[in-house]
Amino acid sequence: xxxxxxxxxxxxxxxxxxxxxxxYKSQLLLLGSAVNMILxxxxxxxxxxxxxxxxxxxxxxxxxxxxxxxxxVVNGLFLVINLMSFDKIDKLGTVxxxxxxxxxxMLLTGDLFNLFVFLEITxxxxxxxxxxxxxYQYSFNYLVLGTLGSxxxxxxxxxxxxxxxxxxxADISKQMATANLNQMLIPTFLIFVGLAVEAKILPFNGWxxxxxxNANSLVGPLFASAYxxxxxxxxxxxxxxxxxxxxxxxxxxIIIGAVTLLAGEAAALSKTRIREILLYSSIxxxxxxxALFLSGLVFPAVLQIFNNIFSKAVMFTIGxxxxxxxxxxxxxxxxxxxxxxxxxxxxxxxxxFSLIGLPLFYGFYSKINLLLGIFSLNxxxxxxxxxxxxxxxxxxFIRLLVKLWTPGExxxxxxxxxxxxxxxxxxxxxxxxxxFLSAILIIAGILPGMVRNNLTESGQLLxxxxxxxxxxxxxxx
Amino acid sequence: MKKIVAIAxxxxxxxxxxxxxxxxxxxxxxxEAKVADRVSEGYIMKNVTxxxxxxxxxxxxxxxxxxxxxxxxxxxxxxSFDTLGEVTVLFVSSLGISLLLGGFSGKLRNxxxxxxxxxxxxxxxxxxxxxxxxxxxxxxxxxxxxxxPGGSMIASAILLLYLSDEKFRVNIENFKKTESTxxxxxxxxxxxxxxxxxxxxxxxxxxxxxxxxxSAGIIPIIYVLVGLKVGSELTGVITDFLKEEVE
Numbered sequence: 001x002x003x004x005x006x007x008x009x010x011x012x013x014x015x016x017x018x019x020x021x022x023x024y025k026s027q028l029l030l031l032g033s034a035v036n037m038i039l040x041x042x043x044x045x046x047x048x049x050x051x052x053x054x055x056x057x058x059x060x061x062x063x064x065x066x067x068x069x070x071x072x073v074v075n076g077l078f079l080v081i082n083l084m085s086f087d088k089i090d091k092l093g094t095v096x097x098x099x100x101x102x103x104x105x106m107l108l109t110g111d112l113f114n115l116f117v118f119l120e121i122t123x124x125x126x127x128x129x130x131x132x133x134x135x136y137q138y139s140f141n142y143l144v145l146g147t148l149g150s151x152x153x154x155x156x157x158x159x160x161x162x163x164x165x166x167x168x169x170a171d172i173s174k175q176m177a178t179a180n181l182n183q184m185l186i187p188t189f190l191i192f193v194g195l196a197v198e199a200k201i202l203p204f205n206g207w208x209x210x211x212x213x214n215a216n217s218l219v220g221p222l223f224a225s226a227y228x229x230x231x232x233x234x235x236x237x238x239x240x241x242x243x244x245x246x247x248x249x250x251x252x253x254i255i256i257g258a259v260t261l262l263a264g265e266a267a268a269l270s271k272t273r274i275r276e277i278l279l280y281s282s283i284x285x286x287x288x289x290x291a292l293f294l295s296g297l298v299f300p301a302v303l304q305i306f307n308n309i310f311s312k313a314v315m316f317t318i319g320x321x322x323x324x325x326x327x328x329x330x331x332x333x334x335x336x337x338x339x340x341x342x343x344x345x346x347x348x349x350x351x352x353f354s355l356i357g358l359p360l361f362y363g364f365y366s367k368i369n370l371l372l373g374i375f376s377l378n379x380x381x382x383x384x385x386x387x388x389x390x391x392x393x394x395x396x397f398i399r400l401l402v403k404l405w406t407p408g409e410x411x412x413x414x415x416x417x418x419x420x421x422x423x424x425x426x427x428x429x430x431x432x433x434x435x436f437l438s439a440i441l442i443i444a445g446i447l448p449g450m451v452r453n454n455l456t457e458s459g460q461l462l463x464x465x466x467x468x469x470x471x472x473x474x475x476x477x
Numbered sequence: 478m479k480k481i482v483a484i485a486x487x488x489x490x491x492x493x494x495x496x497x498x499x500x501x502x503x504x505x506x507x508x509e510a511k512v513a514d515r516v517s518e519g520y521i522m523k524n525v526t527x528x529x530x531x532x533x534x535x536x537x538x539x540x541x542x543x544x545x546x547x548x549x550x551x552x553x554x555x556x557s558f559d560t561l562g563e564v565t566v567l568f569v570s571s572l573g574i575s576l577l578l579g580g581f582s583g584k585l586r587n588x589x590x591x592x593x594x595x596x597x598x599x600x601x602x603x604x605x606x607x608x609x610x611x612x613x614x615x616x617x618x619x620x621x622x623x624x625x626p627g628g629s630m631i632a633s634a635i636l637l638l639y640l641s642d643e644k645f646r647v648n649i650e651n652f653k654k655t656e657s658t659x660x661x662x663x664x665x666x667x668x669x670x671x672x673x674x675x676x677x678x679x680x681x682x683x684x685x686x687x688x689x690x691x692s693a694g695i696i697p698i699i700y701v702l703v704g705l706k707v708g709s710e711l712t713g714v715i716t717d718f719l720k721e722e723v724e
Contacts (some may be wrong), residue, residue, distance in 0.1 A: 005677040009664050016660035019653050050558045052676040053541075057516050057525040059558045091576060098569045105562070124566060128573040163503045165515030186494060269654040356574060446624035 001203040001433040002042040004063045005050060007071065007104040010035055013095035025093025026086060032097050033079040036104070038071055043209040047110070055110065056168030062110035066302075070107050073306060075226045077313055077437075078103070084317055084433035085218035092129065092218075099125035099222075103230045112157050112242070113167040113427065117149055123198060126227060129219045130211040132242065138210025145197055145207045153194025159187040169242045181246035188243050192253060198231045200286045202260040212279035214472040217320030217430070220275065224282050224312035232286060236293045245294065245344045254294045258385045260287025265392040276317040278395055281355065282312055284389060292370055297378060300370035308364045310441055311351035318348050321430060331400055336407030337424055345405065345428045347434035354441040357390055364442040394424050520551050535688045543684030543693035544618040552574040552623070553696045553703075557678045561663060564703060568660060571710040574717045583722040592642045599641040606634035614704030624700040628707025633711045639719060649716055653710035659706035665704075666695055 004208045006145065011032040045068060048061040077098055082089065094327035102125060105118035123146045131139040161167055164175045176184065179255065196205040215223060239245065245253065264284025268277045285308040292301035322337060325328040338345025367390065374382050498504055505511070512518050519525040523532055523540045531537070534545060544550035552560050602667075613620075614627030638645045670679035684693035 003671060003677065005667075005671065009668060009677065012561075013661055015565075016568070016657050016664065019657035021662075045480045051554065051556075051670075052674060052679040053525045053555050057519050058555055077532040094572055095569065095576070098565060098572075101565070113556075114559055114562070117559050117566070121562060123570060124569050124573065128569070128576060131573075131577060159498055159501070159504070162505060162510070163501055165517070167516075180502060186497040186501075345632075460599050 001047055002044070004037050004061050004071075004108050005048060006039055006044055007036050007075070007108065008101045008193075010039075010103040011097045011104070012188070015094050015101065016384040018094045018097060023120060025091065027093075029089060029096050029100075030079075030086075033075065033082060035098060036075050036100065037079055040068075040075060044066065056166040056171040059114050060168070061108040061111040062169070063108060066233075066237065066298075066418070069302070070229070071193060072105055073309070074103055074107065074226050074230055074233075075100070077229070078222070079311060080433050080437065081218065081221045081225065081317070084430045085216075085221075086429065087207075087427075088216060088218035092132070095125050095128050096222075098141055099129070099227075103226060106230055106234050110169050111167055112160070112169055112172065113240075115238075116150065116154055116157060116262070116379045119153065119198070119234075122227070122230070123147075123150060126223065129222065130153065130215070132216060132219055133211075133214035135210060136215050138214065142207035142211050145204065149194045149197030149204065151194075152190045156187040156190030156194060159190070169237075170176070173242045173244075176242075176244045179244075181244055182190050182248075184244070185249055187248065188249060190246055191238065191243065193457060195231065195235050196256075196290075198227075199235050199290065200228070200231075200260075200283045201290055202263055202283070202287065203255060205260075205283055208279055208283060212282065212316075213273070213275050215275070215316070215320060216324050217317050220316035220320040221313045224278070225309035225314045228282060228286065228312070229305055229309040232289050232293075232301075235290060236298060236301060239293055240298055250294055253351070253381070254291045257287045257289075257291030257294065258382060259283065261291065261389050262385060263287075265389045265396075269392050271396075274331055274334070274400065275316070275323065277331075277400060278312065278315050278319055280395065281396075282308070284393070285355075288370075288386065288389070291382065292373075294414040295374065295379065297370060297373040297377075300366065300373045303366035305371055307363045307441075310437055311355040314347050314351040314437045317430055317434055318344050318426070321426055322424055327422045331403045334422065334424075335403055336405070336406045337422070341424060341426050341431075343431050345434055347438035348404070348432075349401055350438035351434075351443055352401060354438075354445065356394045356397055360442070360445050362441045362448070365445060365448040487504075498500060520555055521547060523550070525555065532687060535686060537687045538685055540687065541684070542680060542696070543687055544696050545688045545693075546618055546620065546623075549618045549623055549700070550637055550693075553618075553699050554680055554693075557667075557699070560699075560703070561667065561678070564660065564663065564706060567707060567710055568656070571677060571714045571717075574714050578717045578720055590643065595641045599637045601633050603638060606637070607631055608702070610624075610634065610708065615697065615702050616690070617700035617704075618696045619688065619690070624703025625707055627700075627704040628709075631708035632705070632715060633712030636715050639715065644715075647712060647716060652712050656706050656709040656713070659702040659709070663699060663702050666699065 003040070012030045015034045018025045021028065043063060043120055045063050045065065045435045046372035047055075048063065049055065052058070053259045079381060082096065099122060102118050102121035106115060106122060109115050109118060127139055127143045127146065130142055157167070158416065163179070164172050166172055166175070192205060197207075200208050212220065212223060261284045264282075264287060268280035268284065271280060271449075273275045285304070289301050289304050289308070290305060292298075318330055328334070338348065354361035357363040367386075371383050373387065374386070482709045499506075505579075512521065523529055523542055526541050529540065532540065542554040544548040544554065610627045610630030611619060613622035613630060614624045617623030617627070667678040670681050673679075673681040680696070681695040682694035684694045691697075
């Protein structure tokens with residue numbers, strides 16, 4: 001039986017060792033993420049105590065279905081992205097190993113302060129990765145906003161500790177059930193703001209444009225899939241299972257999510273650079289997922305996170321690669337780029353279609369699920385917002401795809417001579433990677449039962465009726 | 478105008494938070510928190526896993542955590558996983574600084590030469606500061622202090638040498654090796670705990686008598702490692718910051 005703490009300890013150990021073995025940083029990184037992938041399949045669900053002190057006194061790791069499915073996906077994407085962009089790792093090996101430990105820690109921990117520690121580790125690695133683009137001002141902006149956000153999270157947590165006398169998630173959740181929720185408005189809102197900075201929710205997402213918009217083919221997909229997915233999973237954990245939100249605040253926060261969705265999609269529509277379109281689409285998706293979590297629709301939210309992070313991993317890899325090769329990612333200058341890279345273009349197209357939610361692709365299944373879920377809550381304005389967002393999404397993605405597949409003016413027959421003068425050579429590793437990821441999107445679209453059977457437990461788990469390992473506490477206060 | 482609005486908003490939010498927080502039932506007034514309602518009591522009485530009524534300095538033996546310093550017992554034993562995280566935070570921050578500034582070379586020059594007293598005086602004080610730093614992290618489980626302050630003190634001694642001697646350079650490779658070894662050993666001690674007693678970072682060594690120098694099991698070992706690691710990391714940070722930007 002494997003202890004999930006190994007998923008944190010092994011990358012960390014390798015990160016420390018990689019300072020001495022400095023010529024093998026990228027190999028150690030691959031070793032670490034591959035070992036993690038193997039370990040995940042040997043894990044057994046349950047609650048794992050660290051240091052031998054029972055919670056709420058000690059720290060525990062919680063490996064329930066929700067945590068299991070999220071670490072599986074995040075570690076998997078992490079490994080695939082590193083394999084695809086192996087050439088870009090170089091000196092970043094140590095940082096990436098630490099970030100892997102941090103991401104796993106955030107997904108597994110059952111303690112709110114421990115979550116803060118891992119949030120700090122993860123965001124510091126993110127600041128470092130964002131500085132790879134050499135646009136230091138954007139990294140600095142990110143650093144200031146991110147630090148402020150984690151500071152506010154800590155402030156909210158301090159208030160919770162003063163009131164409840166505990167930092168353990170399960171313990172706080174238990175005590176929160178009997179507390180007066182209107183009085184809990186301030187700590188809840190502070191924690192929301194703290195997580196919203198990293199989850200890219202309006203108006204705390206000023207850093208995203210500079211950081212995502214200049215990310216290369218390694219950093220871009222990592223941010224848009226592994227990091228973004230983790231932040232949203234953590235958001236779901238904290239706001240569905242740990243904190244109780246009073247109904248007024250809940251409506252306000254759902255509206256914030258919906259506004260983020262529309263604003264993100266609208267901004268994406270007005271952009272012409274590939275990575276900018278993608279980053280605003282990511283912001284919109286985060287808003288959608290947050291609104292779903294707060295509405296209590298955990299299963300559809302998890303489905304939508306998968307849809308978003310798998311698609312974005314493909315699209316940011318290709319978008320980043322184009323920018324790495326040509327120095328620009330203006331769609332106009334890259335017209336017809338996919339004609340020379342058909343397989344990569346096909347994967348990009350599949351990812352875009354899945355994100356829009358066209359039938360036969362995984363995104364359709366996810367969108368149907370979330371719409372049905374919202375209708376079952378008798379909420380009729382949110383589906384309107386989501387469908388409107390989907391239409392905008394369809395417009396800009398299809399416009400982008402047309403540009404990248406068919407060069408030339410409108411009304412002319414497009415031939416290769418109109419295509420971009422730049423030569424973009426997407427390496428075999430990247431092509432295999434993106435084809436693999438987009439194949440998952442197609443297979444999961446044709447056979448959604450496969451996803452559902454592996455996921456329903458995770459979807460139900462955060463509901464009240466079903467048992468959760470998080471609440472199997474011995475003792476307590 | 479912008480500044481006035483900002484200040485007004487800040488005051489408003491501050492007042493809102495202040496009144497809002499004290500309106501929460503159960504939010505204790507300053508100095509009136511009841512320890513008995515909190516996890517703290519278990520930490521103070523050292524009775525989280527075993528029944529224990531009295532902790533007597535120099536007499537009680539084999540407690541669940543043998544540290545005489547409450548704070549240390551929380552930081553390095555009850556919540557040691559957080560400390561491993563904080564050590565990682567410092568590690569990755571210093572790594573980030575060296576990635577950002579590592580390309581620069583040369584050492585920042587002082588405008589004028591340090592005078593005789595500073596040069597000689599710092600050489601006299603240097604071993605004393607190092608000794609105090611080492612004392613602080615070795616006694617982390619007995620008296621206030623521990624690995625983080627002790628390590629910072631060691632780095633401050635190096636900073637003093639940098640300021641007083643223009644030609645002074647540390648061999649950063651050796652510090653990196655120390656940092657890496659200390660960090661790895663921290664994780665390995667954690668893994669040993671997992672192997673020996675089935676819990677990561679568990680205190681698998683006999684904790685001895687409260688108050689003795691050789692007590693508290695793995696706590697002093699971890700604090701020595703943290704002290705060495707923090708000292709060498711901050712030395713690396715200082716060295717990087719003193720680099721001159723060469724065009």
